[in-house]
Amino acid sequence: MTRAVIGSVASWAWLDQTGFGPVAFLLLARPEGEPEELEELADALALAQPGRKLPDIGADRVRVAGATRVKLRLDGCVHRIEVSVGERWARFVERGGPVAVLVGLEPLARGAGAEAVEAYVGECVAGDRMRLGVAGCVGPGSLPVRAGSGLGEGRLEEVGEEGRAGAVGVEIGVVDGEVEADAALRPHQGP
Numbered sequence: 001m002t003r004a005v006i007g008s009v010a011s012w013a014w015l016d017q018t019g020f021g022p023v024a025f026l027l028l029a030r031p032e033g034e035p036e037e038l039e040e041l042a043d044a045l046a047l048a049q050p051g052r053k054l055p056d057i058g059a060d061r062v063r064v065a066g067a068t069r070v071k072l073r074l075d076g077c078v079h080r081i082e083v084s085v086g087e088r089w090a091r092f093v094e095r096g097g098p099v100a101v102l103v104g105l106e107p108l109a110r111g112a113g114a115e116a117v118e119a120y121v122g123e124c125v126a127g128d129r130m131r132l133g134v135a136g137c138v139g140p141g142s143l144p145v146r147a148g149s150g151l152g153e154g155r156l157e158e159v160g161e162e163g164r165a166g167a168v169g170v171e172i173g174v175v176d177g178e179v180e181a182d183a184a185l186r187p188h189q190g191p
Helices: 003-007 035-043 087-094 115-126
Strands: 011-020 019-029 062-064 071-073 080-084 099-104 130-135 154-158 166-168 171-175 177-184
Touching: 003 035, 003 071, 011 080, 011 087, 011 130, 019 062, 035 099, 062 087, 087 166, 099 115, 115 130
Parallel strands: 019 099
Antiparallel strands: 011 019, 011 154, 062 071, 071 080, 099 130, 154 166, 171 177
């Protein structure tokens, strides 16, 4: 993983009340580049494909580095990814809230708005072009993930470098003791 690849990654962060409880979501994608480089990034974060077990990628994977910054540890790499997040997002994670880390393997424009992010996540999950994992899970081992029913809606708290706020729904929840991710996304309703 090169510094150039890491530096080209854009991020979007939002909080979501899900069937699993409250979750902080962090999406990483690039405006352009080779999908193989993003697969390498997903591997360095120990993420899995949709429809497989959603792994616990480690409580030490995401570290709050200030009121609006977090750092992600990459396996086998001396570099870390540092991204901007909202203050509420950082406080939630700092207090031990779980983080769903997503890496999109398709290009996404830096500063894309909520509707574009929502469509992107849905298309990437449905097309097996998204990698996912959870940092800060309670309990040992992996959590099973499979396509499922709509279980949560979220509020996009920070969009890329420009920090424009908007709404995006992401479906993740627990059904019969298994964590589910769903590509059928709903727009956020309310403030």
